[in-house]
Amino acid sequence: MIKGIGMDLIELKRIQASLDRNEKFVDRILTENEKKACDLLPSYNRRIEYIAGRFAAKEAFSKAVGTGIGRLSFQDIEVLHDESGAPVLTARGYEQFRIFVSITHSKDYAAAQVILET
Numbered sequence: 001m002i003k004g005i006g007m008d009l010i011e012l013k014r015i016q017a018s019l020d021r022n023e024k025f026v027d028r029i030l031t032e033n034e035k036k037a038c039d040l041l042p043s044y045n046r047r048i049e050y051i052a053g054r055f056a057a058k059e060a061f062s063k064a065v066g067t068g069i070g071r072l073s074f075q076d077i078e079v080l081h082d083e084s085g086a087p088v089l090t091a092r093g094y095e096q097f098r099i100f101v102s103i104t105h106s107k108d109y110a111a112a113q114v115i116l117e118t
Contacts, residue, residue, distance in 0.1 A: 003097065004116040006063030008056040009109055015052040029055055031078045052110035053103040054079050057089055060101070060114040065094065079103070089114065 018025045030038060034054055041047045058077045062069045076092040079101065089101040100115040 001118050002115060003118055004064035004066060004114075006060035006065075006114045007112070008059035008063065009111045010052050010056045010059070012048050012052050012105075012108055012110060015055060015110075016048050019048070019051070026051060029058070029074050031075055033078060033080060037080065049105045049110060053087075053105060053112060056110045056112035057087065057101050057103055057114065060112040061089060061091060061099070064114045064116045 026035065026038075029051060038047050038050050041050055055074075057079045058072075058074050059069060061077050062072050065072070072091070077089065078091075079087050079089045082088050087101050087103050089099045091099065094116070096118065098117040100117070101112060103110065103112045105111075
């Protein structure tokens, strides 16, 4: 049974501006495992897309559970990938749910959708 659906859209320029203003921004958004994966990406633009995609996925998750990021921390939510490259979202305290996540990018935006199922 579906328990929640969340969606988020973020401008890549907004993420880039946040990184340019505050180098600690990435530490607030990404977990250690996510930062390691991000560091392996081949270009600055691809890293911006990665960070924006994780930001959108975490926001979408918080909307799916109905709390918003205020009650959840970005550090409580992790988005890595499986062996085929598909994103996999896990969240501390939400292990009882099956969590489906989809992330997409365009030239200017990153978007994510999350579905929670019991």
